[in-house]
Amino acid sequence: MGQPVPRYDAAAKVTGRATYASDMPLDNPAYAFLVTSAIAKGRIDRFELDDAKRVRGVIEIVTHENAPKLKDSKLFSNGGYAGTTIQPLKSAEIAHDGQIIAVVVAESYEAAREAANRVKVSYSAAAPSATFDSPGTTTAAAKGQNSQFKEDPKVGDFAKAFDAAEVKLTASYATPTQHHNPLELFTTSCAWTGDNLVIYEGSQYVHGLKNGVAEQLGIDADKVRVVNPYVGGGFGSRGSMTPRTAIIAAMARRLNRPIKLVPTRDQGFTITTHRAETRHEIKLGASRDGRLVALRHEGAEVSSRPDAYCVGGTKTTTRLYVCPNVDSLVSIVRADRNTPGFMRSPPEVPYLFALESALDELAVELNMDPVELRRINDATRDPIDGKPYTSRSLMACFDEAAKAFGWSQRSPQPKSISDGDWLIGYGCAATCYPTLMGPSAARVRLQRDGRTRVEIAGHEIGTGAYTVIAETAAERLGVPLEKVAVFMGDSDLPPAPVAGGSNSTASTCSAVMMVCDQIRQRLFKALMPSDTLADKAKETVGISPAPSTQAAKGDRSLDIEKAFDALGVGVVEEYGEWKPEGAPLDSFRAMHNGQVRLVGGHQMKDQIAYAFGAEFVEVRVNRFTREIRCPRLVGAFAAGRIMNPRTARSQLMGGLIWGMSSALLEATEIDERNARYVNDNLADYLVPVNADVPGVEVILLSEEDDRINPLGVKGLGELGNVGTNAAICNAIYHATGQRIRKLPVRLEDIEL
Amino acid sequence: MPDKPGSRSSGFDRRAFMAGAAGSALIPITARAASEDARAPAAQDPSLPVEVTLNVNGKDKRLSIDARTTVLDALREHLKLTGSKKGCDHGQCGACTVLLDDRRVLSCLTLALAAEGQEITTIEGLATDDRLHPMQQAFIDNDAFQCGYCTPGQIMSAIACVKEGHAGSEADIREYMSGNICRCAAYPNIVAAVKQAAPEIMKG
Numbered sequence: 035m036g037q038p039v040p041r042y043d044a045a046a047k048v049t050g051r052a053t054y055a056s057d058m059p060l061d062n063p064a065y066a067f068l069v070t071s072a073i074a075k076g077r078i079d080r081f082e083l084d085d086a087k088r089v090r091g092v093i094e095i096v097t098h099e100n101a102p103k104l105k106d107s108k109l110f111s112n113g114g115y116a117g118t119t120i121q122p123l124k125s126a127e128i129a130h131d132g133q134i135i136a137v138v139v140a141e142s143y144e145a146a147r148e149a150a151n152r153v154k155v156s157y158s159a160a161a162p163s164a165t166f167d168s169p170g171t172t173t174a175a176a177k178g179q180n181s182q183f184k185e186d187p188k189v190g191d192f193a194k195a196f197d198a199a200e201v202k203l204t205a206s207y208a209t210p211t212q213h214h215n216p217l218e219l220f221t222t223s224c225a226w227t228g229d230n231l232v233i234y235e236g237s238q239y240v241h242g243l244k245n246g247v248a249e250q251l252g253i254d255a256d257k258v259r260v261v262n263p264y265v266g267g268g269f270g271s272r273g274s275m276t277p278r279t280a281i282i283a284a285m286a287r288r289l290n291r292p293i294k295l296v297p298t299r300d301q302g303f304t305i306t307t308h309r310a311e312t313r314h315e316i317k318l319g320a321s322r323d324g325r326l327v328a329l330r331h332e333g334a335e336v337s338s339r340p341d342a343y344c345v346g347g348t349k350t351t352t353r354l355y356v357c358p359n360v361d362s363l364v365s366i367v368r369a370d371r372n373t374p375g376f377m378r379s380p381p382e383v384p385y386l387f388a389l390e391s392a393l394d395e396l397a398v399e400l401n402m403d404p405v406e407l408r409r410i411n412d413a414t415r416d417p418i419d420g421k422p423y424t425s426r427s428l429m430a431c432f433d434e435a436a437k438a439f440g441w442s443q444r445s446p447q448p449k450s451i452s453d454g455d456w457l458i459g460y461g462c463a464a465t466c467y468p469t470l471m472g473p474s475a476a477r478v479r480l481q482r483d484g485r486t487r488v489e490i491a492g493h494e495i496g497t498g499a500y501t502v503i504a505e506t507a508a509e510r511l512g513v514p515l516e517k518v519a520v521f522m523g524d525s526d527l528p529p530a531p532v533a534g535g536s537n538s539t540a541s542t543c544s545a546v547m548m549v550c551d552q553i554r555q556r557l558f559k560a561l562m563p564s565d566t567l568a569d570k571a572k573e574t575v576g577i578s579p580a581p582s583t584q585a586a587k588g589d590r591s592l593d594i595e596k597a598f599d600a601l602g603v604g605v606v607e608e609y610g611e612w613k614p615e616g617a618p619l620d621s622f623r624a625m626h627n628g629q630v631r632l633v634g635g636h637q638m639k640d641q642i643a644y645a646f647g648a649e650f651v652e653v654r655v656n657r658f659t660r661e662i663r664c665p666r667l668v669g670a671f672a673a674g675r676i677m678n679p680r681t682a683r684s685q686l687m688g689g690l691i692w693g694m695s696s697a698l699l700e701a702t703e704i705d706e707r708n709a710r711y712v713n714d715n716l717a718d719y720l721v722p723v724n725a726d727v728p729g730v731e732v733i734l735l736s737e738e739d740d741r742i743n744p745l746g747v748k749g750l751g752e753l754g755n756v757g758t759n760a761a762i763c764n765a766i767y768h769a770t771g772q773r774i775r776k777l778p779v780r781l782e783d784i785e786l
Numbered sequence: 787m788p789d790k791p792g793s794r795s796s797g798f799d800r801r802a803f804m805a806g807a808a809g810s811a812l813i814p815i816t817a818r819a820a821s822e823d824a825r826a827p828a829a830q831d832p833s834l835p836v837e838v839t840l841n842v843n844g845k846d847k848r849l850s851i852d853a854r855t856t857v858l859d860a861l862r863e864h865l866k867l868t869g870s871k872k873g874c875d876h877g878q879c880g881a882c883t884v885l886l887d888d889r890r891v892l893s894c895l896t897l898a899l900a901a902e903g904q905e906i907t908t909i910e911g912l913a914t915d916d917r918l919h920p921m922q923q924a925f926i927d928n929d930a931f932q933c934g935y936c937t938p939g940q941i942m943s944a945i946a947c948v949k950e951g952h953a954g955s956e957a958d959i960r961e962y963m964s965g966n967i968c969r970c971a972a973y974p975n976i977v978a979a980v981k982q983a984a985p986e987i988m989k990g
Binding site: 040041043044045046047048049050051052053054056057059090142143144145215216217218219264265266267268269296298299494495496497498680681683684685687688689691692695715716717721722723724725726727728729730 | 873875879912926975
């Protein structure tokens with residue numbers, strides 16, 4: 035494990051010096067305020083703008099009738115950059131509630147807001163389709179319409195095996211729409227200097243945003259720079275381009291003045307993406323001794339009319355446990371909604387809720403401990419393709435977490451534990467998340483006195499990216515940590531992948547490590563001029579490395595001052611591009627074009643790579659008020675080498691709380707008649723507050739995995755919040771005898 | 787804690803302001819509204835700049851701003867003190883929390899005009915001579931943040947929480963820190979930080 039050093043950016047964050055996008059100083063900015071649609075489907079007949087234009091300080095009001103023309107961008111999954119192909123301000127058509135229909139620009143925020151509220155809109159509204167079961171939706175298999183959903187995993191003969199199974203379970207589950215709600219609003223500031231555009235926007239992918247906006251504006255991508263050294267939470271919401279950015283950029287160009295947009299919290303619910311609502315049917319067949327003989331997972335997800343977005347979590351749920359007969363199907367339901375997008379552990383949160391709940395139901399059916407049921411079916415190979423897991427510590431996690439939690443004290447009968455008015459239940463579930471990596475570049479500069487500068491367009495969304503990158507460079511170069519400066523969040527820096535899919539640490543630290551080794555190599559070569567011609571010849575033809583190369587790639591320490599003296603220079607600087615094994619041939623080109631080529635998970639050639647964990651929870655249900663509390667969350671996790679146990683622990687702790695939230699709190703409520711969100715603010719969209727979270731325990735298991743990447747790192751940012759929802763419902767069953775299959779669990783769902 | 791009406795030194799009249807603001811929000815500018823404008827003090831037309839002096843972190847700052855400007859926007863957009871954050875602009879998230887005469891307030895729900903004559907303390911005003919405030923140090927020591935966006939509000943709230951006498955137990959800290967949302971969910975570490983800093987802050 036790495037060192038638990040405090041965050042690199044800690045001082046900046048506790049003093050208010052950390053500058054987020056809307057904190058960036060602008061020279062004489064104009065302020066933009068959005069007007070969004072009050073209907074979900076139909077068209078705009080007419081705007082009345084006179085009243086709005088009379089507001090003192092109004093500079094411009096843009097609607098589809100006079101908006102700057104922008105080129106379309108394709109969906110990120112189809113070779114584009116956008117999270118939605120619904121491009122506002124292009125026509126009078128309305129595709130979803132809260133679509134941007136006008137932008138007011140004024141001298142002050144207050145004037146822009148007032149004028150926006152004075153814009154009057156006449157619509158011809160049509161009846162929208164809101165969600166599952168709404169009239170007018172269409173449903174079709176994901177395969178064939180979503181280019182990233184390649185296969186419905188299958189193996190053996192499910193129907194026959196299920197038919198013949200000694201014990202059978204069929205159950206349906208549902209998860210709600212959720213919104214990321216990072217605390218930083220979805221702000222965008224755009225400033226032009228001549229032909230050059232600078233965008234200040236919280237982004238999880240500065241190179242993607244840069245290229246996407248350039249494409250929409252029809253300008254050279256090198257004219258666009260995206261800057262955001264700190265991002266106020268991402269959770270997936272800032273991974274792909276939203277329409278607002280190019281609109282504000284084009285308006286700033288037209289106005290020849292910087293424009294600052296600070297959308298409201300409620301606008302954030304409709305101008306970005308969300309986690310779509312899902313439905314699942316699980317069929318499990320098992321022998322009496324608990325061995326799975328048949329597994330089928332059918333999932334359905336809601337998307338927008340034009341975009342076939344889906345998360346398709348069956349790729350994971352069909353591979354988690356040994357089972358010879360597996361079938362699956364994912365469908366997409368199209369409704370009059372904005373296109374959904376990734377939200378923290380996009381496939382795993384809804385799909386493992388279904389599988390891990392069903393396993394608990396099966397354990398009850400079999401009268402078996404749910405931990406033992408998982409042990410019996412623990413896999414060392416992917417049951418679909420037969421590839422071995424690079425490492426898999428699922429049961430070790432179960433054992434550690436069970437011990438810390440006191441699982442052995444549990445009496446399995448429902449309603450068997452109580453404390454005064456409170457019924458107490460224990461539950462558990464597995465978590466897993468694929469290990470993903472993407473091509474990344476980095477530049478490292480080392481001075482004779484050890485001062486080091488690392489440049490990489492990674493993203494600090496709260497993960498500790500600055501910290502682990504600084505630690506990697508300090509360790510490889512053998513310089514004190516406080517001498518390392520890290521520069522990130524700027525598309526003028528060497529490209530790094532999207533901060534998504536928990537790939538950042540593995541990708542960026544691998545790139546930084548490789549470039550540091552290039553520096554070491556130069557310095558060792560200076561120190562070891564005795565490498566013979568034969569060594570060099572052998573190295574050239576790839577037979578064996580020269581001693582200096584060997585030293586650079588090993589752990590041998592380096593006398594930097596001596597090496598600099600030998601080299602006769604004051605600064606050594608190296609740039610390099612790293613890609614994971616199995617990355618496609620076009621990886622580096624795509625990386626520079628702002629396109630993501632993540633590899634890993636089940637898509638590796640000869641192996642399959644996942645991080646695992648086990649989560650145990652205690653719930654208390656009040657027998658009179660039915661209030662549900664979750665006083666204890668315990669998780670044990672194994673994710674390869676932990677770069678910094680301090681930041682890792684925090685992320686997993688936050689993840690566990692997210693998991694609790696997805697079970698008990700979070701849902702975006704939809705008015706099904708109007709296909710509109712009802713609770714689009716932080717008082718009505720429930721997120722956990724401090725009083726909701728009494729006890730969280732994170733256990734980090736050490737795990738060595740030299741098959742995934744040079745550092746042996748698996749991503750863990752999205753590991754903590756998976757399975758928790760199932761663990762909580764399993765605990766509610768234990769407390770009350772009632773099985774809840776639809777999230778979030780509300781008081782009214784509990785019948786006592 | 788009760789308001790301190792005596793502490794407002796400006797000629798600002800909340801009632802006159804509310805009448806003007808409500809008028810501008812609800813009815814178009816008509817002859818009637820215009821004639822009311824003529825009779826009333828300048829604050830009646832909210833889009834005309836008003837002069838205000840804000841005492842921020844011990845220094846008086848004179849501003850000419852829209853009367854509807856909140857303390858938060860005055861700090862961020864006019865005084866370039868961007869440490870206080872806008873997370874909802876509705877008093878729901880706590881990211882904008884500042885101290886007003888040592889009382890924690892939501893700066894997004896407080897008009898700049900209403901803060902005149904009171905001492906505003908922001909996150910930028912806590913450290914002295916590069917020495918961090920004990921609460922800032924405690925947040926670092928306990929890794930009490932991730933993305934950091936809610937952190938200025940959490941720290942301001944935490945200082946007030948201690949001074950209010952609400953840091954006596956972990957349960958108290960959790961309850962009295964629940965007005966500040968941390969979406970990264972660093973809550974257990976925030977509780978640990980408040981616990982760590984409380985004795986030093988109480989010592990003064």
